[in-house]
Amino acid sequence: MNSIALNEKIKKILPIYFLIIYITTVLGSIAHVLNHNPWTIGDWLINYEGGFVRRGFVGELIYLISLNSGISPGFIVFFLHSFFYGVFFYYSYRLLKTEENLIPYSILIFSPFLFMFQINDMQGGYRKEIIYFAVLAYFAYLSKTKSPNFERIFYFIIFFLYPFAVLSHEILFLLTPYFVAIFYIYKDNKFDTKDIFKLIIAFGPSFIAFVSAVLNNCSIHHVNAIYQSLEKLGYDLEKGGAISWLQYDTKYAIGYVIKVISQGHYYYYLLALLLVSIAFLPLKERFKTFKKEKITLLLIITSNILFIPIYIIGVDWGRWINIHAVSLFFILSLLNSNQSLKSFYIPKKVIFFVFLYSQIWLLVHCCDGKKIFPSVNLLNFFRPPIGIISHFDPSIKEAIKEAIKEAIKKRGIILHH
Numbered sequence: 001m002n003s004i005a006l007n008e009k010i011k012k013i014l015p016i017y018f019l020i021i022y023i024t025t026v027l028g029s030i031a032h033v034l035n036h037n038p039w040t041i042g043d044w045l046i047n048y049e050g051g052f053v054r055r056g057f058v059g060e061l062i063y064l065i066s067l068n069s070g071i072s073p074g075f076i077v078f079f080l081h082s083f084f085y086g087v088f089f090y091y092s093y094r095l096l097k098t099e100e101n102l103i104p105y106s107i108l109i110f111s112p113f114l115f116m117f118q119i120n121d122m123q124g125g126y127r128k129e130i131i132y133f134a135v136l137a138y139f140a141y142l143s144k145t146k147s148p149n150f151e152r153i154f155y156f157i158i159f160f161l162y163p164f165a166v167l168s169h170e171i172l173f174l175l176t177p178y179f180v181a182i183f184y185i186y187k188d189n190k191f192d193t194k195d196i197f198k199l200i201i202a203f204g205p206s207f208i209a210f211v212s213a214v215l216n217n218c219s220i221h222h223v224n225a226i227y228q229s230l231e232k233l234g235y236d237l238e239k240g241g242a243i244s245w246l247q248y249d250t251k252y253a254i255g256y257v258i259k260v261i262s263q264g265h266y267y268y269y270l271l272a273l274l275l276v277s278i279a280f281l282p283l284k285e286r287f288k289t290f291k292k293e294k295i296t297l298l299l300i301i302t303s304n305i306l307f308i309p310i311y312i313i314g315v316d317w318g319r320w321i322n323i324h325a326v327s328l329f330f331i332l333s334l335l336n337s338n339q340s341l342k343s344f345y346i347p348k349k350v351i352f353f354v355f356l357y358s359q360i361w362l363l364v365h366c367c368d369g370k371k372i373f374p375s376v377n378l379l380n381f382f383r384p385p386i387g388i389i390s391h392f393d394p395s396i397k398e399a400i401k402e403a404i405k406e407a408i409k410k411r412g413i414i415l416h417h
Contacts, residue, residue: 001351003103003344010102014109018093021115022086024381028122029081031387033074038241040126044077045235046243050225053246054213057167058128059226066233073235084130089115091137095333098144101341104282107354111279112377113363114329117322120380122387124316124365128169129323135162136178140330143186150186154179155202163205166213171310173210176203177303178327181296185334189293218246253313260315260367268369269317275361275372276325286335293335300331318365
């Protein structure tokens with residue numbers, strides 16, 4: 001196929017692709033809300049009803065709104081999922097539309113991790129990093145289009161709003177170097193003393209929020225108070241999810257990471273890193289710009305270094321990899337390159353490779369890296385509606401699973417779970 005024709009096909013497919021992913025993601029949120037998922041929903045419902053705890057700001061707002069309005073906290077979480085994913089997808093799409101040549105992005109766009117992460121691994125998505133994804137996508141688009149309001153919007157969000165995001169999950173502060181990188185690129189890779197001073201002031205509240213969260217000790221008292229507050233609202237959660245995890249200290253967390261690694265499945269994350277890297281290879285011309293834009297590269301490295309302790313105390317290695325992969329996508333989209341659209345022949349086997357790459361593996365968020373090779377990822381689009389149906393009739397879920405297994409088996413494909 002001719003490259004120009006293929007590029008036009010990708011541009012036509014792109015809005016449909018994003019719409020389907022967004023609808024499926026929203027359906028996934030509904031499934032989680034209906035089934036009171038202790039992780040994807042519980043993460044958002046951590047609140048201050050037992051006293052100040054890390055990650056509690058958004059949950060406290062949800063609690064107060066629900067208490068005074070009668071709206072289910074689950075519905076409010078669904079709204080937040082839909083909003084932040086919507087912003088993330090919308091500005092990602094608009095950013096890609098600015099590209100003359102989308103062929104180098106094709107593996108990334110259709111990869112199992114960039115936009116499909118929460119569909120391929122529903123337990124891994126829907127966490128509070130989607131707040132960061134939404135803000136990052138918005139900043140990247142404003143920077144790319146050279147919006148005259150970029151600086152004003154940037155400082156307003158970072159100074160007045162982002163500290164509350166950090167109070168909702170402290171790891172979001174460790175990702176702020178990516179924001180600085182976007183700001184630096186917008187300023188044509190030049191910082192003066194005034195810019196540096198203003199950035200330090202702007203990120204000051206987020207740093208204070210981060211320190212406050214890290215130094216806070218949460219006890220079983222706080223955990224029980226949170227569960228009781230949700231029961232008061234008529235939205236109880238199963239114990240053992242994101243809320244319960246708050247009671248464990250750093251020593252316990254490190255021990256748990258060591259335990260999971262000792263089971264021998266985490267070496268698969270090295271393979272996952274390799275597979276993620278493959279998607280970025282066609283953008284090698286943009287990586288070359290780091291030779292000149294060393295500050296941008298340094299900021300990316302800084303955020304990755306800051307995340308090393310998170311790998312030590314948090315088992316969700318797939319989530320951490322996904323966060324940085326998404327961040328790198330946005331940074332690369334802002335860098336200049338010589339990858340203009342030229343006419344050349346693309347063999348069908350290349351197109352088949354992109355499809356195969358998108359289907360035969362996924363980025364597992366935690367705990368069992370060997371699930372990296374599950375089956376055909378297209379089947380994961382059925383999981384959210386099945387999750388909704390199973391809430392009302394659990395037997396239907398098993399019947400559908402058996403039907404899918406049988407259908408795949410007849411076609412000579414082995415389905416692994």
